[in-house]
Amino acid sequence: MMYTEIGKVLEVVGDDGDLIELKVQVGEQVEKAFHYQEWHQKKPAIGDFLLLNTTAVRLGLGTGGFHFVIHVLGPDRGGFHEVHTTAVSQQPGHMIKLRYTPLQRKMLAAEEEASPVHHLFHKHKQLQGLPVLIGELHSMLPVASSWFAHQSRMEKRPIPRLVYVMTDGGALPISFSSHVRQLKQSGWLHGTVTYGHAYGGDVEALNKYTALIAAKWVLEADAVIVCMGPGIAGTGTPYGHTGMEVGEIINAVRSLKGIPILMPRLSFADRRIRHQGLSHHTEGILQIAAMSPAVIPLSSIMNEEHKRTIQRQLEQWGIPEKHEIHWCEMSSEEIRSAIGLYPHSMKTMGRGLDDDPDFFSAVCAAAQYAWSLIHAPD
Structure with missing residues (x-):
């Protein structure tokens, strides 16, 4: 190359x-x-x-x-x-x-005239209700994928055709991600798309819009996970982090007639005050960057004190007036079972499930919401 x-x-x-x-x-x-x-x-x-x-x-x-x-x-x-x-x-x-x-x-970009799938970008300009999980941390990818694998096993259904779209907010070569290698080896991940200056996916795309169209119409995804590669850059300021791209992706998914589902960055184990409860990153994403409404699933297993903190944050930020909050019923045992399916250690910011259960439950709730859309009655 x-x-x-x-x-x-x-x-x-x-x-x-x-x-x-x-x-x-x-x-x-x-x-x-x-x-x-x-x-x-x-x-x-x-x-x-x-x-x-x-x-x-x-x-x-x-x-x-x-x-x-x-x-x-x-x-x-x-x-x-x-x-x-x-x-x-x-x-x-x-x-x-x-x-x-x-x-x-x-x-070779999928959109180029020399590409064998070039014609699909003329034919298809919408996502037709495709569920798109959007998160700012690469560690969300294996958590959400594990939930799909768990639900597939529990309900005796095929694993959905799950496509990962990697942005250029973190690492640029997709080969740097051990999670992507493992998920593809496990058969949980059907394919990958890289766009912007990220590279090395099964499909290359120029921008977030064509990357989403490629996931739907080239790789025929049932659901999509969009997040940056390993490594997020932040400065401790409200908008000075690469996670702000999440709001732009929400806008793109909604404008293409897909269903943007936010995997919220949520933790009560992070020692940094600005990341406790819903991260201040999530605040900036939902208040400023996301001009279109997103679905924000949350898990029912949080204790009452944590739920009150989350609800207070959402109300203070005016999120319910702009976005759809959805509480998902699930159990701690289900989440542990799902995470246990992954063959390697799964951590976020150095913390595992026992250290930071609310982070994992929030991502699983988002994946469950997507699962319910995939298997909704016609």
């Missing part, structure tokens, strides 16, 4: 301290390259050899259509004595992810 070649610096065309424009010789060609000083300790000099990302130029693309310096090898090629080219799949594809960086790579 990436071309890398050796080039030699012929001229330093411009240097603003952060970005250096170079004229380089690559093979028989004299071409333009860019060097980001923040990526390197050494500045390139005339006569230096460079390891270059030449992907976009070799593909003749406009987007990202320059060479970018991966590494300054120095005047002796740094041990590279032959032109070094990483093999690139000859399959079609002109979408560039990690654009304009030394690591940019080309992908």
